[in-house]
Amino acid sequence: MKRTSVVKGIVSVGILLALLLAGAAPSGSGRNSVELPAPILSLVSE
């Protein structure tokens, strides 16, 4: 793949990301971690 094509693709994704960030307005909890389900958590802790 040509370098110019890669740059064009990245620019397109960047524009769509800007559109998403400007147009959407979700509310997030700000928490970064997702709690593991209890059975998996018990396996990890063992």
Next chain:
Amino acid sequence: MRLLPLTLGLLLLALALWFGPRRLGRLASLELRGGWLAALALLVQAAGIALPQLRLALLLISAALLVRFCWLNRGLVGIGLASCGIALNMAVMAANGGAMPIPPESLARLEMQLTVGSDLPLQKSRVLADEEAVLAGLGDRLHLPGALGDRVAWSIGDVLLIAGIARLLAATLGGPSRHAA
């Protein structure tokens, strides 16, 4: 906010898995016009978060920029759907002083504790009870099932916008190199 970049990344990953990673090269054929308008709209909205007293005015400026961007790209698949989503979000935010209303019940699900009328830190949202919000049904009140639902509340406009972008990306990766509606 990392949530939306993550959403777009997951969308691309899913489409790459569906159509094959080589198809990602077709993103280069996606000819979006006026990309600077979307970038400027984002900057203006960021300024609105930093300057709450100018939030409504800056929201309207960013909405005008987004309208122009969508008009320039109206011939692309999915942009119509995305435009509907943006219009719904802008309408409800403009009607509520420039902020997206989130009801206390949804906020409780996110395990956040803020008083009614206060803004969520570094976000576009404001805690408003349904009887205080205008167009409350278009606010952030949709939750995914399971644990993910405790992390984010979405609006109908968000869903339409993401669906429109997904449709555009799917048409780009799955179809021929040029995509007219």
